[in-house]
Amino acid sequence: MAIERREEEIRERLGQVEENIAVACARAGRDREEVTLIAISKTRSVEEIEAAYRCGLRDFGENRVDEALGKVPELNERHSEDPIRWHMVGHVQRRKAEDAIAFANIIHSLDSIRLARRLERFLSGDDRLPILLELNVSGESSKYGFEASDDDSLAAFIEEARQMPDFPHLDVQGLMTMAPLVEDLELARPTFQRLRQVRDRLREVLPYSDWSQLSMGMTNDYKVAVEEGATMLRVGRAIFGEREY
Numbered sequence: 001m002a003i004e005r006r007e008e009e010i011r012e013r014l015g016q017v018e019e020n021i022a023v024a025c026a027r028a029g030r031d032r033e034e035v036t037l038i039a040i041s042k043t044r045s046v047e048e049i050e051a052a053y054r055c056g057l058r059d060f061g062e063n064r065v066d067e068a069l070g071k072v073p074e075l076n077e078r079h080s081e082d083p084i085r086w087h088m089v090g091h092v093q094r095r096k097a098e099d100a101i102a103f104a105n106i107i108h109s110l111d112s113i114r115l116a117r118r119l120e121r122f123l124s125g126d127d128r129l130p131i132l133l134e135l136n137v138s139g140e141s142s143k144y145g146f147e148a149s150d151d152d153s154l155a156a157f158i159e160e161a162r163q164m165p166d167f168p169h170l171d172v173q174g175l176m177t178m179a180p181l182v183e184d185l186e187l188a189r190p191t192f193q194r195l196r197q198v199r200d201r202l203r204e205v206l207p208y209s210d211w212s213q214l215s216m217g218m219t220n221d222y223k224v225a226v227e228e229g230a231t232m233l234r235v236g237r238a239i240f241g242e243r244e245y
């Protein structure tokens with residue numbers, strides 16, 4: 001497809017997403033400014049990301065380090081004046097920690113203290129890498145993230161999260177989660193409510209961060225996520241269309 005046609009398609013889709021976010025914000029009495037829309041650009045080409053950039057998007061998310069490294073340098077070079085903010089949203093293998101730091105402006109998917117230790121090793125001086133802790137609050141065994149689906153696992157997670165100030169170059173800003181993939185999007189709501197409740201608890205017991213960021217909501221469930229307090233939405237298909245692998 002010609003890239004001009006592709007850009008028009010993205011512009012239309014983005015308009016719809018923005019409208020849905022506006023409606024959800026209004027319904028929840030929230031300000032649109034509180035919510036960052038991140039375009040998840042995994043599997044998309046440099047030219048497609050470029051088209052989305054022209055539609056006004058500045059936050060992009062990738063879920064695989066190698067794929068990101070193949071696209072990010074070229075895009076950053078083209079847009080040094082008005083740069084893209086790159087979000088790493090997928091699982092980071094410890095051996096890819098240094099490569100993740102090389103492109104990501106924020107990592108949403110810190111899922112172990114061992115990974116934190118590894119990231120810290122490659123940071124120095126004034127470096128402060130924004131970090132979200134990924135939680136599995138739905139109890140699905142297929143998911144990455146610190147388990148926090150019941151009281152016991154939450155207590156264990158809090159003990160791990162207590163260690164984060166040991167890593168002075170990691171700036172913990174909040175939490176991330178993925179809802180179960182279900183047809184009925186109302187089933188995503190309890191997951192998002194749970195993440196917010198955990199956040200409120202962390203504010204009490206671990207005040208080293210204000211825990212202000214909640215990264216939750218994807219194509220299927222971002223409207224519900226906005227209603228439940230999301231500050232970062234990770235939306236791929238609703239902006240770019242279905243993925244072809």
Ligand SMILES: *Cc1c(COP(=O)(O)O)cnc(C)c1O
Binds near residue numbers: 089090218219234237
């Ligand atoms: C792919 C992905 C998304 C976006 O999913 P869509 O259904 O395309 O909106 C969000 N978060 C993570 C971690 C992903 O891997």
